[in-house]
Amino acid sequence: MNTRAKRLIEEGRSFLLTTHIDPDGDAIGSVFAFAMALGTLGKEATVYLRDRIPYRYEFLPAPARVVHAVPEGKYDAIFVLDCGSLFRVGSGHDRIGAMAPIVNIDHHDTNDHFGTVNLVDPGASSTGEIIYRLLKSLKVKVDPDMAVNLYTAVFTDTGSLRYDNTSLEAFKICEEMVKAGVRPSWVAGMVYESHPKERFLLLGEVLCTLATYGERIAMARVTSEMFERTGTNREFSDGFVEFIKEIRGVEVAVLIREIDKQHHKISMRGKGAVDVAAVCNGFGGGGHRNAAGCRIEGTMEEAEEKILRALAPEGCTKDG
Amino acid sequence: MNTRAKRLIEEGRSFLLTTHIDPDGDAIGSVFAFAMALGTLGKEATVYLRDRIPYRYEFLPAPARVVHAVPEGKYDAIFVLDCGSLFRVGSGHDRIGAMAPIVNIDHHDTNDHFGTVNLVDPGASSTGEIIYRLLKSLKVKVDPDMAVNLYTAVFTDTGSLRYDNTSLEAFKICEEMVKAGVRPSWVAGMVYESHPKERFLLLGEVLCTLATYGERIAMARVTSEMFERTGTNREFSDGFVEFIKEIRGVEVAVLIREIDKQHHKISMRGKGAVDVAAVCNGFGGGGHRNAAGCRIEGTMEEAEEKILRALAPEGCTKDG
Structure with missing residues (x-):
């Protein structure tokens, strides 16, 4: 473990911790566990989240102090977790960047090393894994609350131990956390079984639009009419693209969601063969090789056409 | 480990292994891993599966010998895996029951101890877990092929480590299997991302029938017409009940699949509040507290009514 980070923790008294906008399980679980751990070391830890918790x-x-506005206090160091770049913290990131030394703790391979100290390990399954190691090196005893946070961080960021980043280490940490008091089915119930019924009514309508092209591109639509009919909004369709990705042989899964008749939000997932971040970049978006997004101007039909042209410049036809 | 089972293995030379109809990951993974293990001990192992592999x-x-008709050979013992009762083996179970001593290896708490020797542990996450222990006690070195089978058995029977039966032991076995050569994302890709497109067209139609009753019972239908329209069959709808279970607040999820106009197959999932095995038992079926099934005679509407009466004897109304 990085000795400068360790010294900052040992010598400091009051810390600010933060993570990215639209926080996921790894972001929240990591930042909460770390704040609690600092508390057990007799430090003051304040967590700043720009967004509310999903x-x-x-x-x-x-932990005791979670705030949603950049606090005014004086801090001995700022810990920024799970952010590839400082701007991912959202509004106030520039002020935060000037407050105190920044410790950048992250596992994204696109991390731009914005910290005064950088604990960046693209080999880690999750930021939760790096925090776990940090707690070990700080000799913090992981209590059941920290354990639930770390378990959720690792479990969700590996897609419940299904994604490519599912390492032996990820299993070991989950096992340790179960020993520390986590009940796996309780966490899974909370994370994966808390959807409103309307989500599934919407999914039903969306899947009825599913089409494949040359057996390797799968695409489905979400329209404003569907939201109206099922009493839902865009948030209800988060993750639908993952279902499309489950189709055998499909290399790229695409979900097109209507913002309005002339603007569409695109979510793209790959399985390795196609760099979907590069494709979305071409439309002004971005992301990772296997998970990216963008916005496209034009009608639904125009958006579909543009995507197909980008994914299959040689042309492709809709499968029967 | 049971000494009689161990002696049967050590003294015997030729064994028949089998499991239940409509085999799942635990059934196939366990029976395959065990057959391979017997092979490394210099034994002859034949696997009989009534059904083809999904x-x-x-x-x-x-393993080398997998047959789909009851073989005529002479065996020193028959291992029946993951079956609560012998009839779950399907056609030929009576002939099999008379062939040789039966070793009943299972983790269902409804197991009726039909074996000459019974290795039944309802505390085990899966039959895979019992097989894992058996291999340890037989000092079999788990090779990568056995590891993939055992990993899949444990991982799928715990709902990718999300169900109530996800014990510390389940994590430990998965971890051991990763050490033995399993790549978790490869297995997950095979199990969870190998669906034909038609599965999702069918899912779309099925979700359009989703209804809840008193916010705690959720039910959806699969009809023969849907299979015809989407070019699918019953196998394509395996696991649909899990989606229904993801609805917040729902205590029992029910999927009713048409066999023919007068027969329906029921899959039920609970989240702890209701013992769905007891409910399905009432219809001549069985399973676990949180996952069970049965068949009901009558039309779709009659089946629905019978289920609702069993789940809510005090009556309940369909939510708007």
Whole structure:
């Protein structure tokens, strides 16, 4: 473990911790566990989250101080977790960047090393894994609340131990956390079984639009009419693209969601053969090789055409 | 480990192994791993499966002899895996029961101890877990092929480590299997991302029938017409009940699949509040507290009514 980071923790008294906008399980679980750990070391830890906590992560045990506006206090160091770049913290990131030394803790391979100290390990399954190691090196005893946070961080960021980043280490940490008091089915119930019924009514309508092209591109639509009919909004369709990705042989899964008749939000998933970040980049978006997104101007039909042209410049036809 | 079972293995030379009809990942993974293990001990092992292997498990490394008709050979013992009762083996179970001593290896708490020797542990996450222990006690070195089978058995029977039966032991075995050569994302890709497109067209139609009752019972239908329209069959709808279970607040998820106009196959999932095995038992079926099934005679509407009466004897109304 990095000795400068360790010294900052040992010598400091008051810390600010933060993570990215639209926080996921790894972001929240890591930042909460670390704040609790600093508390057990007799330090003051304040967590700043720009956004509210998504409903599926509301069950996570929270540390004493969580604020949603950049606090005014004086800090001995700022820990920025799970952010490839400082701007991912959202509004106030520039002020935060000037407050105190920054410790950048992350596992994204696109991390731009924005910290004064950088604990960046693209080989780690999750930021939760790096925090776990940090707690070990700080000799923090992981209590059940920290354990639930770390378990959720690792478990969700590996897609419940299904994604490519599912390492032996990820299993070991989950096992340790179960020993420390986590009940796996309780966490899974909270994270994966807290969807409103309307989500599935919407999914039903969306899947009825599913089409494949040359057996390797799969695409489905979400329209405003569907939201209206099922009493839902765009948030209800988060993750639908993952279902499309489950089709055998499909290399790229695409979900097109209507913002309005002339603007569409695109979510793209790959399985390795195609760099979907590069494709989305071409439309002004971005992401990772296997998970990216962008916005496209034009009607639904125009958006579909543009995507197909980008994914199959040689042309492709809709499968029967 | 049971000394009689161990002696049967050590003293015997030729064994028949089998499991239940409609085999799942635990059934196939366990029976394949065990057959391979017997092979390394210099024994002859024949696997009898009444049904063909579902497409999502076709990737599992198979032992040398897998047959789909009850073989005529002479065996020193018959190992029946993952079956609560002998009839779950399907056609030929009576002939099999008379062939040789039966070793009943299972983790269902409804197991009726039909074996000459019974290795039944309802505390085990899966039959795979019992087989893992058996291999340890027989000092079999788990090779990568056995590891993929055992990993798949444990991982799928715990709902990718999400169900109530996800014990510390389940994590430990998965970890051991990763050490023995399993790549978790490869297995997950095979099991969870090998679905034909038609599965999702069918899912779309099925979700359009989703209804809840008193917010705690969720039910959806699969009809023969849907199979025809989407070019699918019953196998394509395996696991649909899990989606229904993801609805917040729902205590029992029910999927009713048409066999013919007068017969329906029921899959039920609970989240702890209701013992769905008891409910399905009432219809001549069985399973676990949180996952069970049965068949019901009558039309779709009659089946629905019978289920609702069993789940809510006090009556309940369909939510708007």
